[in-house]
Amino acid sequence: AQSVTQLDSHVSVSEGTPVLLRCNYSSSYSPSLFWYVQHPNKGLQLLLKYTSAATLVKGINGFEAEFKKSETSFHLTKPSAHMSDAAEYFCVVLLYGQNFVFGPGTRLSVLP
Amino acid sequence: SAVISQKPSRDICQRGTSLTIQCQVDSQVTMMFWYRQQPGQSLTLIATANQGSEATYESGFVIDKFPISRPNLTFSTLTVSNMSPEDSSIYLCSVEVQDYEQYFGPGTRLTVT
Numbered sequence: 001a002q003s004v005t006q007l008d009s010h011v012s013v014s015e016g017t018p019v020l021l022r023c024n025y026s027s028s029y030s031p032s033l034f035w036y037v038q039h040p041n042k043g044l045q046l047l048l049k050y051t052s053a054a055t056l057v058k059g060i061n062g063f064e065a066e067f068k069k070s071e072t073s074f075h076l077t078k079p080s081a082h083m084s085d086a087a088e089y090f091c092v093v094l095l096y097g098q099n100f101v102f103g104p105g106t107r108l109s110v111l112p
Numbered sequence: 113s114a115v116i117s118q119k120p121s122r123d124i125c126q127r128g129t130s131l132t133i134q135c136q137v138d139s140q141v142t143m144m145f146w147y148r149q150q151p152g153q154s155l156t157l158i159a160t161a162n163q164g165s166e167a168t169y170e171s172g173f174v175i176d177k178f179p180i181s182r183p184n185l186t187f188s189t190l191t192v193s194n195m196s197p198e199d200s201s202i203y204l205c206s207v208e209v210q211d212y213e214q215y216f217g218p219g220t221r222l223t224v225t
Contacts, residue, residue, distance in 0.1 A: 032212050044155075044204070044216040051211055090154060094212055099145070099170070102155040 004093045004103035012109040019078040021106045023065075023091035026072065033074040034092040034100075035065055044090070050074060061085070086110045114139055114207050116217035124223045125195055132191045133220045135205035140185035143208040146178070149219070150201045158203075161188050195224045 007022040025031060035047040048059025055067040065076045074091060091103040115138040125131050135144065146158040159167045159180055167180040181189045192199050200223050206214040 034213075036216075043218040044206075046213060046215070049211070049213060099157050099160065100155075100214060104154045 004091050004101055006089075006091055006103040006106045008106050009104065010107045010109065012111060013081045014111045015083055016080050019076070019081045019085065019108065021076040021089050021091075021108065023074045023076065023103060024072055025074065025091075025093045027093065027095060029095060030069070032094040033065075033067060034094070035059065035063070035074075035076050036090045036092060038088045038090065038105075040087070047076070047089075081108075081110045083110050083112065114141065114209050114215045116205060116207060116215060118203075118205060118217040118220050120220060121218065122221040122223075124225060127196050127224055129195055130191055130193045131195065131222060132189050133203055133205075133222075135188045135190070135217055137186050137207050141207040141209065142185070144182065144188045145206045145208070145214065146180065146188075146190045147204045147206065147216075148201045149204060155204065158190070192222065195222075197224045200224045 003026045005024045013019055030052055033050040036044045037047050038044050047063050048057045048065055050057050050067045058064045063078050065074050067074050086109055089106050093101050117136045119134045123131055144161045147155040148158055149155045157170050158173045158178055159169045161167045161180050161182040163182050163185050177193055179191045202219040202221050204216050204219045206216045208214050
């Protein structure tokens, strides 16, 4: 069975400082991995995805994530946080032929 | 990408009643999905709805409680039947577009009193 762990339920950073949101997955096979963002009272938006191409994936709004098979990780980073980045972030794993499995989510707060 | 709309955006219903949620997408898609997001929680897949076949339900969800229709490639409905307060959640539909990407509707916020 596949599962997704997001190690931090809440991350708080100051505006202009780096962001790191951690995600680990368990899978016997190489998965496809996604990060989605959910702003308050808004729908889910796809930030980026990994589907067995380049291990460093660049997404929208300056976010990127690196797939590390040896560590079964897919951490999300951004060099400099902006106030508008405050939201809930979900790591999602997908095995071929199966369905999306969402992680529990990490709430990102950005302090002025 | 795809633009997805849901109706209603929110509703307050009495226990024992049923609510049908509509999902409309602006292009033809094969696979549509229904998710539930309970308060303060992550998303859980309810079922996969492919046009022309019966919906496939995940463990813990049954057709009698969550009947789904998929009459064509741009539309689907989810009914929440015989509601109880535990059904209070946000219900979201999504579509698979390409390379396994899913795009989500804005959600329907349901409160059961």
